[in-house]
Amino acid sequence: MSTLVNRAGPFTHTATTVSSTMVWVMVALLPATAYGLWLFGWPAVILFFITLGSALAIEAIMLALLGQPVGARLMDGTALLTGWLLALSLPPWAPWWIGVLGSFCAIVIGKHLFGGLGQNLFNPAMVARVVLLISFPLQMTLWAAPAPLGSEAAPSFMQSVAYISGQTPVPEHMSAATSLGLLKTEVSRGISVEKSTEKLPPLFQMATGKESGSMGESAAVLLLAGGLLLMVLRIISWHIPVALLGTLGALAALSHALDPSRFASMPIHLLAGASVLGAFFIATDYVTSPVSRSGQLLFGAGIGALTWVIRSLGSYPEGLAFAVVLMNALVPLIDRGFRPRVFGRSWRGKSLEVKSQPRIHI
Amino acid sequence: MMLFQVRGGVKLSYRKELSSESPIVRMPTPKRVCIPLQQHVGSPAEPVVEVGQWVGKGQLIGRAGRGISANVHASISGTVIAVEDRVAPHPSGLTQLTVVIESDGADRWAELPQPITADFPLPATPKELNDRVAAAGIVGLGGAAFPSAVKLDMRYKYSIDTLVINGAECEPYITCDDRLMRESAAEIVDGVRIMAYALAVEHIIIAIEANKPKAVKAMREAAKADSSIRLVTVPTRFPMGSAQHLLLAVTGRETPADKRTAEVGAVVHNVATARAVSMAIRRGEPLVSRVVTVSGLGVREPANVEVPLGTSVEDLLTFCGGLHPVPTLLIGGGPMMGAPLPSVHAPVVKGSSGVLALTASETNEGPESPCIRCGKCVTACPAGLVPVEMAQLIRRGDLQGAKAIGSQDCIACGSCSFICPSHIPLAHYFSFANGKLSALDRDARQQDRIRSLVQARNERTAREAEIKKAAAAARKAAKAAAAKATAEPPTQLLEEST
Numbered sequence: 001m002s003t004l005v006n007r008a009g010p011f012t013h014t015a016t017t018v019s020s021t022m023v024w025v026m027v028a029l030l031p032a033t034a035y036g037l038w039l040f041g042w043p044a045v046i047l048f049f050i051t052l053g054s055a056l057a058i059e060a061i062m063l064a065l066l067g068q069p070v071g072a073r074l075m076d077g078t079a080l081l082t083g084w085l086l087a088l089s090l091p092p093w094a095p096w097w098i099g100v101l102g103s104f105c106a107i108v109i110g111k112h113l114f115g116g117l118g119q120n121l122f123n124p125a126m127v128a129r130v131v132l133l134i135s136f137p138l139q140m141t142l143w144a145a146p147a148p149l150g151s152e153a154a155p156s157f158m159q160s161v162a163y164i165s166g167q168t169p170v171p172e173h174m175s176a177a178t179s180l181g182l183l184k185t186e187v188s189r190g191i192s193v194e195k196s197t198e199k200l201p202p203l204f205q206m207a208t209g210k211e212s213g214s215m216g217e218s219a220a221v222l223l224l225a226g227g228l229l230l231m232v233l234r235i236i237s238w239h240i241p242v243a244l245l246g247t248l249g250a251l252a253a254l255s256h257a258l259d260p261s262r263f264a265s266m267p268i269h270l271l272a273g274a275s276v277l278g279a280f281f282i283a284t285d286y287v288t289s290p291v292s293r294s295g296q297l298l299f300g301a302g303i304g305a306l307t308w309v310i311r312s313l314g315s316y317p318e319g320l321a322f323a324v325v326l327m328n329a330l331v332p333l334i335d336r337g338f339r340p341r342v343f344g345r346s347w348r349g350k351s352l353e354v355k356s357q358p359r360i361h362i
Numbered sequence: 363m364m365l366f367q368v369r370g371g372v373k374l375s376y377r378k379e380l381s382s383e384s385p386i387v388r389m390p391t392p393k394r395v396c397i398p399l400q401q402h403v404g405s406p407a408e409p410v411v412e413v414g415q416w417v418g419k420g421q422l423i424g425r426a427g428r429g430i431s432a433n434v435h436a437s438i439s440g441t442v443i444a445v446e447d448r449v450a451p452h453p454s455g456l457t458q459l460t461v462v463i464e465s466d467g468a469d470r471w472a473e474l475p476q477p478i479t480a481d482f483p484l485p486a487t488p489k490e491l492n493d494r495v496a497a498a499g500i501v502g503l504g505g506a507a508f509p510s511a512v513k514l515d516m517r518y519k520y521s522i523d524t525l526v527i528n529g530a531e532c533e534p535y536i537t538c539d540d541r542l543m544r545e546s547a548a549e550i551v552d553g554v555r556i557m558a559y560a561l562a563v564e565h566i567i568i569a570i571e572a573n574k575p576k577a578v579k580a581m582r583e584a585a586k587a588d589s590s591i592r593l594v595t596v597p598t599r600f601p602m603g604s605a606q607h608l609l610l611a612v613t614g615r616e617t618p619a620d621k622r623t624a625e626v627g628a629v630v631h632n633v634a635t636a637r638a639v640s641m642a643i644r645r646g647e648p649l650v651s652r653v654v655t656v657s658g659l660g661v662r663e664p665a666n667v668e669v670p671l672g673t674s675v676e677d678l679l680t681f682c683g684g685l686h687p688v689p690t691l692l693i694g695g696g697p698m699m700g701a702p703l704p705s706v707h708a709p710v711v712k713g714s715s716g717v718l719a720l721t722a723s724e725t726n727e728g729p730e731s732p733c734i735r736c737g738k739c740v741t742a743c744p745a746g747l748v749p750v751e752m753a754q755l756i757r758r759g760d761l762q763g764a765k766a767i768g769s770q771d772c773i774a775c776g777s778c779s780f781i782c783p784s785h786i787p788l789a790h791y792f793s794f795a796n797g798k799l800s801a802l803d804r805d806a807r808q809q810d811r812i813r814s815l816v817q818a819r820n821e822r823t824a825r826e827a828e829i830k831k832a833a834a835a836a837r838k839a840a841k842a843a844a845a846k847a848t849a850e851p852p853t854q855l856l857e858e859s860t
Contacts, residue, residue, distance in 0.1 A: 008453075008790040010776035011718075012374065012534060012697040013726040018734055018783045076731065118732040237741075291737035291750055340369070340746040342768045343606065344619035349768070352618035354625055 022077030024235055028226030029084060029281065035222055036092065036215030041149045042160030044092035044215060050164070051090065051099035055083025058107045066112065078117055082106050085125040085282060088216030089274065089321065090132075093144040093174075095166040098136065102128040122328045123288045126321045133321070143212040145176035176212040179272040183264055184317035192261035197268065206271040216277040217318075220270075227280025239293050241279040243300030244307075245270060251308040263312055273311070278303070278320040288328045295331075295338035302327045366614040368607050370744035371599040372777045374534050374698070376573065377724070381657045381664040382537040386545055388668045389681050391438050391469045395672030396448050397423065398458045401711040402501040403508045404430030409461060415442045418472025420648050423461045426496070432509040432712075433499035436472070437650040437670035440465040451675075451694050451711055455704035463672070474646035484559055484643075488517075491560040491643065498642035499649045499712075504528055504539075504603065504632035505695055507713035510639065513631065514560050516624040524628040525563045526612060527554050527636060529570040529577065530596060530603035533696025536716045538653040539633050541666045543570070543577035546637055547584035553636030555588055556643050561629060566591045567612050568633075573598040600698060601775040605630040607744055619771055654710055656682045660689025660719030669710045675717055676706040689719035697725075698776045728785040739778035739788055745771050749778040749788045756795045761802070764795050772796065 037045050059079035063070045086102050109131070110124030111117070133140045147153035153174070155163065162168040177185065179200045186196035201211050209219030216223070230236045249270055255263035269275065274282070283289060283303050290299050303323045310319025341347050400406035407424030411417055417436040424434030443464045447457035475494065478486055486494075496511035516522055527550075531539040543550060558566050568585060570578050572595050585591040594612050596602050606617040608630060615626040623630055634653065641647045650671055657664040662683030669678055675692070679685060693700045694714055703717070710717070739749035747768050755763040769792055778788040 007787050008774070008776075008793045009693075009700060010698040010780050010789065011691055011693055011700070011702075011720055011725045012780065013728070013785065014372075014781050014783070015726065016781075016783045017728065017785075018731055021736070021783055072729070072731075078734070116732065118734045286734045286736040289735075289737075291735055291740045291748060293741070296737075335748075335751065339748050339751075339767065340740065340743075342619065342746040342771050343369070343744065343773075344617055344621070345746075345768075345771070351620055352616060354618065 018078070019076045021235055022081050024233055025081055025230065025281065026077070026084060028229045029088070029223075030226075032209075032219045032222035032226060032277075033084070033088065033215060035209060035219045036088070038149050039146045039210065039218060040092035040144055040215065041147050041154040042157045043144070043155065043163050046160055046164045047090065047092060047094060047096065047099050048087045048215075050096050051087035051103055052080060052083040054100040055079050055086070055103040055107055058103050062107060062112045062116075066116065068116070073117065076117070079107060079111075082111070082124045085216070086128050088277060089125060089129045089214050091140060091143050092215050093142070093163055093170055094139050096164050097166075098132060098139055102132050104128075105131045118287055120287055121331070122325050123282060123285050126282060126324045126328075129321045130325055133316075141181070142170065142175055143178050143181070143214075144170065145174055145212050146210055147174065178213040178217065178317065179206065179211060179268065180264075180311060180317040183268075184311075184315075187262070193264050194260050197264065200268070200272075203267050203271060206268070211272075213272075214274070216281075217272070217274050220276045223276040223280060227276065230280065230284075236280065236284040237293065237296070239296040240284050240289060240300035240303075243297045244279040244283055244304040245275065247301040247304030248275060248308050249304075251305060255308075255312060269308065269311070273318045274320045275307070278307070278324065282320070282324055283327075288324075288331060290331055290334045290338060292335070292338050292340055294340070295334040298334055298338065299327055299331065302330065365594070365596060365611050368599075368602075368611045368744065369746060370742050370777065371601060371607075372742050372781050373598075374600050374780070376534045376598075377657070378535060378537050378540070378573065380535065380659075381655050381666055382540055384537075384541075384665045386538075386541050386653055386666045386668055389670065389673065389678065391465050391467070391670065392673045392677045394443075394462065394464050394674075395437055395670055396460045396462050396674065396707075396709045397434060397437060397672035398448070398450050398460045398709060398711060399424040399434055400450075400458055401434065401507060401671070401713060402432040403506065404432070406459065407431060407434045409445050409459065411436075411442045411445065411461060413442055413445060416440070416466070417442060417463060418470055420474055420650055421472035422648075423463075426499075426509075430509055430512055432501050432511075433497060433648070434461075435499055435648040435650050436461075436463055437672050438463060438465045439468050439470040439472070448709075449705050449707055451703055451708040451714065453701040453704060460709070461672075471647075474648075477646045478643050482555060482559065484556065488514075488560040488562065491556060494642055495560075495639055497648070498638070500635060500638045500642060501649070501712050502632055503634035503638060503652055503712065503715070505533075505699070505713050505715050506605075507711075510631065510635055513624075513629050514557060516622070516629055517561050520622075520624040520627065522561050522624060522627055522629055523563055524565040524567065524613060525554070525558050525561055526605075526609055526623075526628055526630045527566070527568040527633055528603055528605065528608055528630050529568060529574070529581065529633040530608055531574065532571060532598075532600045532603035533698055533700070533715070535657045535718055536655045536696045537657070538655045538666050538715055540574045540577050542634055542637060542653055543574070544580045547580040548587075549640045550581070550633050550636045551584040551587055551591070552644065553638070553640030554591065554631075556639050557629075557631060557636060558588075558590070563629075564590065567594055568592070569594045569596050569608055569612050571596055571598045571602055600777060601744055601773070604744065604773060604775065606773075649712060652710070652712060652714065654678065654714055655716040656718075657716065658689065658693075658718040659721045659724055660685050662686060671711060672709045674706065675703060675708050675710065678710060678717055679706065679719070685719050686721075688721050690722050691718075691720045691725055693718040693720060698780065699774065730786055731784045733782075733784055733786055736783060738781045738783065742777040742781045744775060744777060745773050747772060749792070752795075753786065753788050753791045756791045761795050761799055764792075765799055769795050770799065 106124035106128035110127035114120040252266040252269035306323035405427035444462040448460035450458035776789040
């Protein structure tokens with residue numbers, strides 16, 4: 001029996017591992033993903049698996065090139081989750097190469113060029129989405145109208161293969177604008193937000209997700225349920241989601257109250273677009289968010305504010321990905337400035353002073 | 363009673379049930395004990411016995427050294443067969459001056475001081491009580507092994523109004539305090555009252571973690587003896603047993619960094635220490651044994667054993683049925699803050715709360731993987747540090763950078779290492795860095811000393827040279843004057859003659 005170990009304690013350890021954490025995040029994403037796959041049918045299913053498969057393959061190649069243990073690192077689930085989040089942020093009927101290129105951007109540029117797992121400054125999935133959106137605006141803004149599996153409108157498997165491979169263009173009548181996209185277009189045509197809001201699906205439908213958009217933008221309620229599961233499991237804390245949604249909601253409510261013809265209402269901001277997915281699954285990415293609670297509050301609030309600014313004042317209808325990447329860039333600074341208070345010290349690091357003068361009694 | 367919020371900490375899997383229902387058993391006197399002369403914080407005791415000498419149980423064998431130190435007593439009666447360096451219960455595997463006693467089988471007590479059996483108020487001054495506690499060699503039995511009398515002396519330096527009795531026992535596996543509270547509540551409370559009397563405090567708070575309801579019940583019953591005692595159940599959360607954190611939880615007083623709890627008017631003592639104080643005052647018995655939890659899935663019969671100090675871990679394990687063939691690690695103390703034992707020949711000392719034989723399934727060690735910055739270490743750190751950032755700096759070799767963000771405020775509780783999903787040995791980094799930093803500090807102090815000595819020497823030689831030069835100049839002048847005098851004698855003579 002060997003009793004000598006060359007390190008200090010502790011000699012007990014939590015059962016939580018990196019891969020168990022990733023698995024739980026994926027479990028939390030499952031309901032919304034399954035719903036999205038059903039809602040957008042075979043093309044979405046094919047693109048989803050192409051994106052995840054290529055993410056894994058590219059990760060394996062990169063690990064091998066960098067001389068890291070391929071099996072162990074691949075099994076930690078981080079690349080799979082990156083691919084998954086990316087797939088959720090793509091138009092569900094986008095051509096296959098969008099998925100592959102996206103995975104390449106996420107894994108190679110977003111992750112390994114920074115030094116691999118844990119070293120990347122920016123959220124890999126959002127880096128990929130931003131690159132794709134800027135490089136391929138047409139493919140990245142062509143949204144399919146919901147056509148649930150088994151419904152009349154749903155394309156067959158072979159038809160779907162044709163769409164995704166790019167052989168057949170997606171027919172005009174099968175595409176539709178997203179809610180945020182519609183508002184933006186109408187505002188640019190001089191039609192007030194109030195008026196165009198009437199053309200949007202009712203809020204209940206927005207919450208349950210039967211609308212066009214990426215899969216991750218559809219079922220706000222299911223994503224919220226997944227996010228709450230992660231909170232219950234203590235995989236994420238409330239700080240980032242609450243700060244993000246709170247800031248976004250507050251700005252939306254305030255601006256809408258001031259000028260309802262220009263600014264969309266709070267429920268639209270919270271339910272449409274990627275707000276919920278972003279708040280619970282993207283902004284909370286461990287690697288690219290601050291480590292302290294106070295820093296997380298600022299980070300979440302920053303994303304919420306930037307998202308609102310880009311959506312309402314910028315030229316893109318949805319700005320969450322940009323907001324996340326911009327705030328990611330500030331994380332090292334936030335980490336530096338928002339450390340917790342050390343026990344027995346003031347915020348400035350001085351040893352606490354004893355307030356009352358001790359009373360001597362012998 | 364209201365509790366105060368304490369930041370950080372972790373929920374552990376405790377496995378206390380392995381030994382919590384085993385009543386304390388007395389270990390039969392071992393054939394031989396090896397009693398190290400340093401079982402406490404501070405300077406080692408100096409041996410006062412010689413090889414070949416017969417010693418009685420409780421006889422002084424090591425007198426407290428200079429400064430902070432503690433007496434050491436024989437734990438069995440018999441013959442001193444060696445006073446030499448032996449393996450110490452320290453992970454370094456280094457040796458320590460140790461008194462080896464071979465038992466005569468009689469287990470006869472030496473002459474003990476007269477017990478004080480009178481009820482409260484005691485017919486003794488606080489000073490007398492302190493002296494007795496010091497003479498009995500009592501140290502903090504929670505694991506820190508800080509000489510108790512020094513803590514009781516705090517009242518002469520600080521204004522102390524609160525005595526907190528630590529029954530948190532927040533380490534997994536360890537149940538010795540739990541059993542003591544259940545079985546010897548009256549003795550503990552008596553010791554608490556003696557210490558409170560010696561400290562002249564107004565408030566006494568006994569704090570016990572919520573996972574020990576039976577101990578709480580027994581202590582509550584016993585504490586009825588004194589209306590100034592309040593019994594508090596604190597949440598089960600590691601490291602609640604840290605003196606500073608426990609004090610914050612029960613009184614809201616936060617101990618300033620680098621200071622003692624006395625600074626904020628409170629002294630914290632462990633329950634087993636309280637019992638030892640009672641034994642020393644009521645029976646005159648010095649600290650010669652302690653209750654040790656022997657546990658872990660590697661031990662055949664986990665138990666709480668009252669062990670004579672200096673008994674080898676091997677004898678103790680044999681008493682507990684020996685080991686299963688599977689254990690991978692032998693730990694002295696708890697699994698969070700304890701240290702690996704260098705050998706089964708290491709002795710049980712005053713600070714040994716546990717001897718654990720852990721299997722791989724319990725230690726759950728894993729291969730280290732990259733940090734994913736999950737921030738769990740930041741949330742868990744009870745000291746309010748940022749372990750992820752400190753570890754990064756230390757890895758890079760930037761020890762001063764780590765120091766600047768508080769590495770030396772680390773209390774080495776290990777919560778960060780425990781919670782890390784990537785199995786990064788964070789606490790290990792910090793103990794490495796802090797060890798290195800204090801070595802650097804020592805070096806720097808030495809360099810400073812050398813520099814000032816060299817400077818003094820240079821100044822002295824310069825001064826001496828100056829004096830020499832002045833003297834030489836004076837001599838030269840004198841010589842010149844003399845030469846002039848001899849060169850001009852005729853005139854002088856002439857003058858004289860005129």
